[in-house]
Each structure stands twice: as C-alpha cells, then as structure tokens.
Amino acid sequence: MTADPKPRSTSVTEMTEYVLPQHANPFGTVFGGQIMAWVDLCAAICAQRHAGRPCVTAxxxxxxxxxxxxxxxxxxxxxxxxxxxRTSMEIDVRVSGENTVTGESWPTVDCRxxxxxxGDDARPTPVPALRLETDAERADQAAAEDRRRMRLAKR
Ligand SMILES: CC(C)(COP(=O)(O)OP(=O)(O)OC[C@H]1O[C@@H](n2cnc3c(N)ncnc32)[C@H](O)[C@@H]1OP(=O)(O)O)[C@@H](O)C(=O)NCCC(=O)NCCS
Known part of the structure; x- marks a missing residue:
C-alpha cells in the first residue's frame, strides 16, 4: 500500500549547537568538517521523519x-x-551563526x-510523496527534479 503524501511541516528539523573549543580550528572558528557533520545529521533526521524509515546519505x-x-x-x-x-528525497539545510549576546545572526552555509x-532488506524503499501545498512548493519540486537529473548523470 502506498503511504499518504506528507506535508513539509511534519519533518522540518532544527538543531542548535554551542561552539566549544573541540569544534574549532587554529583560527578559533568551527571546522568545516564539523559543520558538514551537523548538516548531515540535521538532514538525516528530517529525511527519516518524512520517510518513516532509516535513510542513508547518497x-x-x-x-x-x-x-x-x-x-x-x-x-x-x-x-x-x-x-x-521514488526512494530518495532532496533535503535543504540552512545553517546560520548566532551571537547570543548581541542577538546578531548571519548565514553560514546553504546546502542540499x-x-x-x-527497507528491512537494506535496499532502497519507496518514500511517501511530499504533499505540495503552494505554487512555491510545486516550483521547488520541479527544480529539484532538474537537479536530480544532473546528479544522476554524474554517476
Ligand atoms: C545510495 C544507495 C543506497 C543507492 O543504491 P543503488 O543500488 O544505487 O540503488 P538505486 O539505483 O535503486 O537508487 C536508489 C535511489 O538512490 C538515488 N541515487 C543513487 N545515486 C544517487 C546520486 N549520486 N545522487 C542522487 N541520488 C542518487 C536514485 O536516484 C534512487 O532514487 P529514486 O528511487 O528516488 O529514483 C547506495 O549507493 C549506497 O548505499 N551508498 C552508500 C550510502 C552511505 O553509506 N552513505 C553514508 C552513510 S549514511
């Protein structure tokens, strides 16, 4: 049986990380690899919330x-x-920095x-469709289909 379409709102995922010395490079700023790990984690939670299945990064x-x-x-x-x-999803992750003392925030990374x-057989399994509720969401889906074709062409 095909699962019912799910709206975006059911899987939106937010994370907040305090930057400690162990996250930093010699310049006192966060390692790129640490940001990448947080991006992967945040996106994985979002994907799994939507799919209702364990998901892997492709x-x-x-x-x-x-x-x-x-x-x-x-x-x-x-x-x-x-x-x-069919079995895959494109997840957008927006990352920003925040100075909690001044309230300033700034964009750091945007990534897809x-x-x-x-599935239980460790093979790709179908995901519920996204319930597209606005013209903007329908345009996002169409643009993502173009990007998907380009990614698959690189394989
Ligand atoms: C991702 C993976 C499951 C795809 O397996 P596969 O045998 O190629 O399976 P398929 O060809 O049936 O593709 C499955 C889905 O992956 C998508 N996919 C595969 N390679 C992709 C790529 N380079 N870019 C985007 N999507 C890709 C396919 O389009 C398909 O999605 P769809 O059903 O929505 O069309 C497999 O390559 C894998 O296990 N990779 C390692 C994942 C991993 O270890 N990640 C890091 C830790 S989580």
Missing part, C-alpha cells in the same frame, strides 16, 4: 562556507524536504543533501 551538493562561527557562538541548522522522488530510504 549525494551532497556544493558547500560554500559564507561566514565563520567562532568559539562561544552558536550554530543553528534548519532542514526541510524540498522534493521527493539527497537521502535514500532503506
């Missing part, structure tokens, strides 16, 4: 680190499902990650 789009986050500041992540395909839902 593809990470380009990552551009727009601004550093220092020790003592905060990294905030927000992930949502942009589009669903593709996850594949796994």
């Amino acid at each position: 593809f990470v789009d380009d990552l551009y680190f727009r601004g550093p986050v220092r020790v003592g500041q905060v990294v905030r992540l927000r992930a949502y499902v942009v589009a669903t395909f 990650v593709t996850f594949v839902a796994m």
